[in-house]
Amino acid sequence: MSKALRRAICQFPTEWDRGTIIARYGCLNEMEFGAKNRADRWARFENHARAVSFDGLPQEYKDAQWHFHPTEFIKHFRKCGWLSEAELVRLYPDSAYASFGKKAVEYINLYEIPLNKIMRKYGLTNATRQAHFLGQVAVETYYMMAIREVPIDVSRAIKNNHIMIRPENNGFIGYEKEDLSKYSYFNYLELKKNLGNTSPGDGLKFRGRGFKQLTGRYNYSEYWVFRGWLDRRSYIADWFAHYPYLQGPVIDKPEDVANSPWNAVDTAAFFWIRYKVYRAADHGVDEKSSYSVTAIVNKKTDVKSYRRRLDETFSAWLILGTVV
Numbered sequence: 001m002s003k004a005l006r007r008a009i010c011q012f013p014t015e016w017d018r019g020t021i022i023a024r025y026g027c028l029n030e031m032e033f034g035a036k037n038r039a040d041r042w043a044r045f046e047n048h049a050r051a052v053s054f055d056g057l058p059q060e061y062k063d064a065q066w067h068f069h070p071t072e073f074i075k076h077f078r079k080c081g082w083l084s085e086a087e088l089v090r091l092y093p094d095s096a097y098a099s100f101g102k103k104a105v106e107y108i109n110l111y112e113i114p115l116n117k118i119m120r121k122y123g124l125t126n127a128t129r130q131a132h133f134l135g136q137v138a139v140e141t142y143y144m145m146a147i148r149e150v151p152i153d154v155s156r157a158i159k160n161n162h163i164m165i166r167p168e169n170n171g172f173i174g175y176e177k178e179d180l181s182k183y184s185y186f187n188y189l190e191l192k193k194n195l196g197n198t199s200p201g202d203g204l205k206f207r208g209r210g211f212k213q214l215t216g217r218y219n220y221s222e223y224w225v226f227r228g229w230l231d232r233r234s235y236i237a238d239w240f241a242h243y244p245y246l247q248g249p250v251i252d253k254p255e256d257v258a259n260s261p262w263n264a265v266d267t268a269a270f271f272w273i274r275y276k277v278y279r280a281a282d283h284g285v286d287e288k289s290s291y292s293v294t295a296i297v298n299k300k301t302d303v304k305s306y307r308r309r310l311d312e313t314f315s316a317w318l319i320l321g322t323v324v
Contacts, residue, residue, distance in 0.1 A: 018053040096143045107144040114262040122269040127320040132281035135313025147258045149208030151185030168255035198245040209257040211268035221249040285317040
């Protein structure tokens with residue numbers, strides 16, 4: 001019977017008002033089978049009732065006499081999937097930002113709306129997928145603080161506000177504009193044809209950006225085509241597979257990936273769908289699944305990060321995957 005009635009809307013005073021505990025439950029002190037002559041039993045009950053109720057509820061809510069079952073109410077509205085600022089702060093807590101003199105809300109306020117909308121757009125709507133996605137993002141971007149690839153230790157770059165971590169408001173940083181010696185780190189990306197980097201300077205121009213650290217001229221071109229910013233007919237799709245290299249895509253503003261909060265998140269979700277990362281994530285939240293996700297996301301370029309990515313994913317799951 002209780003299962004059949006679990007979604008009934010019933011007439012009764014709210015159980016969540018801390019100020020009415022005595023009025024609602026004081027009768028238990030008079031019942032032989034209740035707390036009568038058992039002060040310790042009443043104290044335990046009252047402490048429990050206070051723990052699951054609230055002060056400061058809106059008067060309109062307290063005056064209402066018709067209510068949903070609390071658990072069913074939470075279950076139903078939880079389907080929304082929208083992560084609030086408070087929930088995101090639990091996922092990416094202030095403790096992760098404290099050593100940099102920063103607060104979680106600085107970054108959460110910047111990305112909260114794009115993140116929630118984009119997770120819906122790409123079907124990252126259950127706790128398992130979100131835990132994997134946000135666990136990977138925590139490592140890829142140092143909790144959203146570093147959405148541009150840098151040539152030095154990331155934590156040091158954040159602390160010093162390194163030029164490569166800042167918004168590229170005056171156009172992308174390129175070798176023609178800067179001292180070459182400062183950015184020799186990016187030589188590893190130069191003329192790397194499996195990334196489509198076939199022109200001098202492509203390594204720095206198409207460095208990692210966004211929540212997934214989108215890297216390489218080829219990956220940028222795929223995203224540009226997806227967004228309708230580039231016509232695939234304007235270049236040879238496999239330009240990098242020939243030598244001499246054929247006509248590749250012209251992308252003038254690669255910095256747009258990270259300068260826009262929407263693009264920064266969207267590029268990561270695009271990658272998850274394009275490379276079917278969700279299939280690995282859907283197996284659950286455990287070591288095997290996390291390592292399978294990381295193998296796709298990171299391409300085994302940073303094997304030391306596998307454990308960190310698992311830990312971040314599991315931490316997110318403990319918050320997002322709680323069963324009501």
